[in-house]
Amino acid sequence: MNILVLNCGSSSLKFQIIETDLELIEKGADRELCRGLIERIGSEALITFKVEGKSPFKSTAPLRDHKVALHYIIKWLTSDETSIPGIKSLEDIHAIGHRTVHGGERFKKSVRIDNDVITGMEDNIELAPLHNPANLKGIYAAREVFGPSVPQVGIFDTSFHSTMPEEAYLYGIPYQYYRRYKIRKYGFHGTSHRYIAYRYRLLTGKSREETNIITLHLGNGASACAIKHGKSIDTTMGFTPLEGLMMGTRCGDIDPTIIDFLMHKEGASVEEVFNILNKRSGILGISGLTNDMRDLEVEIMEHKDRRAQLAIDMFCYKIKKYIGSYMAAMNGADAICFSAGIGENAPEVREKCCADLEFFGIKIDKKLNDKMIRGKEGIISTADSKIPVYVIPTNEELVLARDTCRVVLNAPVV
Ligand code: ADP
Numbered sequence: 001m002n003i004l005v006l007n008c009g010s011s012s013l014k015f016q017i018i019e020t021d022l023e024l025i026e027k028g029a030d031r032e033l034c035r036g037l038i039e040r041i042g043s044e045a046l047i048t049f050k051v052e053g054k055s056p057f058k059s060t061a062p063l064r065d066h067k068v069a070l071h072y073i074i075k076w077l078t079s080d081e082t083s084i085p086g087i088k089s090l091e092d093i094h095a096i097g098h099r100t101v102h103g104g105e106r107f108k109k110s111v112r113i114d115n116d117v118i119t120g121m122e123d124n125i126e127l128a129p130l131h132n133p134a135n136l137k138g139i140y141a142a143r144e145v146f147g148p149s150v151p152q153v154g155i156f157d158t159s160f161h162s163t164m165p166e167e168a169y170l171y172g173i174p175y176q177y178y179r180r181y182k183i184r185k186y187g188f189h190g191t192s193h194r195y196i197a198y199r200y201r202l203l204t205g206k207s208r209e210e211t212n213i214i215t216l217h218l219g220n221g222a223s224a225c226a227i228k229h230g231k232s233i234d235t236t237m238g239f240t241p242l243e244g245l246m247m248g249t250r251c252g253d254i255d256p257t258i259i260d261f262l263m264h265k266e267g268a269s270v271e272e273v274f275n276i277l278n279k280r281s282g283i284l285g286i287s288g289l290t291n292d293m294r295d296l297e298v299e300i301m302e303h304k305d306r307r308a309q310l311a312i313d314m315f316c317y318k319i320k321k322y323i324g325s326y327m328a329a330m331n332g333a334d335a336i337c338f339s340a341g342i343g344e345n346a347p348e349v350r351e352k353c354c355a356d357l358e359f360f361g362i363k364i365d366k367k368l369n370d371k372m373i374r375g376k377e378g379i380i381s382t383a384d385s386k387i388p389v390y391v392i393p394t395n396e397e398l399v400l401a402r403d404t405c406r407v408v409l410n411a412p413v414v
Contacts, residue, residue, distance in 0.1 A: 001408070002033065002092055003401040007099040008138030010130070013038045013069050017077070017093070018401035019086065022411055025402050028202075032397070033084050034077070038069050045069065049076055051084055066141040074145070096142050096152045097404030099191070099396070101131035103156030105182060109413050110159065110403040113139060113152040121154065127182070128240070153404040160190030163231040168329075171239075185243070187235035189217045192394045193225040196337050199377070199392045201230075204335075212334045214326045216319060217394065218349070219340035220248035220291060224319065226326035226333075234329055236322055242278060246318050248291035251281035253318075286311040293342045293349065316352035323353070327360060335387060336362070338380075339394040345373050350380065354389060361386025 001021050007014040014037050020030035036049035045063040050056045057076065063069045076082055078089055086092060098113070104124040111117055118139065125132045142152055161169075169185040170178060177183045196215045201208065208230030215225045222245040226234040236244025236252075246252040254277070262273050276285075284291035287308045289299055299308040327333055338350050347369045354364045363385040372380050372391040381389040406413050 001094040001405055002086060003095050003097055003404045004093045004142075005097045005099070005397045005400040005404070006138045006142065007397075007400075008066060008134050008141075010134040010137075011039065011041045013041060013066060013073075013138065015073060016397045016401070017084070017087065018397065020401050020405050022405070022409060025405065030398065030401065033087065034082075035397075036073065036076075038063065038072070041066060041069050047072070049073075049082075051082060057082075066137045067144055070141050070145045090146065093146065093150065095404050095408045096146065096150060097400040098135060098139055098142070098152060098154050099157070099400055100135045100154045101157045101188065102128035102186065103154075103158045103162075104186070105162075105184075107154065107156045108159055108162040110153055110155040110407050112407050113154050117154060127186070151404075151408045153407045155191060155400045155403045157188045157190050158186045160194040161185075161187030161225070161232045161235050164233055164235070168234040183239060185235070185238040187223070187225070187232065188237045188241045189221065189223045189225075189235075190232070191396045191399045192217045192339065193223075193227065193232060193235070195394055195396060195399045196339050196392045197227050197230060198399075200335060200337055200390065203377070203390070203392075206334075210334075212330055212332070213337055214323055214330075214333045214335075215337045215339065216323075216343055216353070217340045218245075218319070218338065218343035218346075221250070222247045222315075222319075222340070222342070224322045224326065226329050228330050234326065245322065246286075246315050247282045248293075249279050249282050249284045251277045251285070283311045283315060286314055293346055297346070297348070312349065312352070316349055319353045320355075320357070323357070324360075332360075333387060335390055337390045337392045339392050344375065344391055344393050347373065347380075350389070350391070354381075362389060364389060 003018050003020060005016045005018060016035040017033040018030055019033055024030040034051045039046045041063050044060050047059045048056055063072055074090055077087055102124045104127055106120050121136060193215045197211055200213055201211055211227060211230040213227050215227060217223050221241055223235055223237045225232050242250050244252050259273050287296055289308060290296060296308045296312060299305040342349055351364050351369055354362050363382040364380055365382045369380040372378055375393050377392055379388050379390055403413055
């Protein structure tokens with residue numbers, strides 16, 4: 001099957017086409033045929049498409065909305081110049097998988113999208129007012145463009161965390177607010193944490209039951225997850241992605257009183273303060289320079305910038321604190337796994353997160369750590385480290401494609 005995987009933002013659309021089926025999944029032989037990104041939908045859009053083994057196609061075009069963007073993709077996909085084996089027309093796309101941010105309490109697994117599911121997703125808009133409407137735009141557009149005969153599947157960032165126990169997902173506020181409004185921790189990046197746990201099982205030959213690990217998805221958005229017996233039992237993001245680790249532009253954990261205090265001191269509205277906490281805090285807010293880890297490292301190397309260094313120190317300290325916290329929550333872990341842009345590419349960040357953790361028996365091998373970049377997968381701890389530390393590059397699109405395939409074929413979604 002050729003699965004079109006879509007990740008729609010409010011003005012962007014990221015896609016991949018992945019060839020997969022149950023046999024290919026079993027053999028791990030499913031493969032990416034092409035990928036692409038369209039940004040600034042609604043004005044002169046920026047387009048980058050890439051077919052394996054060919055140089056990228058870059059262009060701009062006035063794309064009004066997601067539907068027009070999808071038409072543009074299909075025209076490119078099926079053109080003679082693009083020539084992707086097995087893709088000649090619209091009929092060669094057999095199913096569509098949508099990355100969907102918030103599944104609320106209803107969607108604990110990936111599901112085939114029908115009218116009832118769409119209503120359920122619309123009900124969740126108030127939980128994710130920025131993300132869910134954008135995901136829904138992609139679903140409406142794909143329905144119009146592909147018609148009702150092409151199955152569509154929703155894969156939710158929150159699903160993997162639906163196994164958290166009450167004591168982990170409830171906040172210490174009056175219980176009626178959970179009952180009335182479903183205020184609780186949901187967690188995000190679930191597809192990525194799930195993929196990392198799956199790769200860990202493959203690398204170690206362990207069963208799901210034997211999988212007790214801490215996964216660290218460290219990109220522009222960042223979260224940690226405590227995985228016990230293969231299931232998420234706690235994660236750092238919460239009711240929204242704002243909670244937990246310090247991130248590129250998000251503050252992570254803070255005392256909520258700061259919001260009220262800032263409103264008074266700055267004469268700011270609640271929206272303005274949340275804008276600060278979501279978009280101007282974290283690594284950007286502390287360094288005053290950038291939210292990008294690469295640029296920070298350059299600043300430190302070239303200018304010895306103190307606040308750039310402070311931003312990295314804080315980023316790592318908060319990760320380390322959660323490693324300790326999840327060690328306690330799980331009565332120890334069998335491995336720590338780093339992933340995503342920073343986790344896969346920044347050895348000095350990994351080293352700092354794991355420094356002075358001899359108490360847990362964690363020791364990083366500097367040589368191995370320095371080598372494990374740009375998509376490499378493997379162990380970065382010393383042979384005598386009591387707890388091995390891994391780098392496992394994430395692949396959310398593969399999970400989206402596989403879930404789509406399984407749901408369409410009525411195979412169990414694991
Ligand atoms: P997201 O998907 O959340 O936007 P990514 O997983 O793509 O984020 O990660 C983006 C982050 O990874 C950025 O902070 C970027 O600077 C960092 N990153 C990417 N490559 C490197 C590198 N070689 N060294 C350090 N940081 C890197």
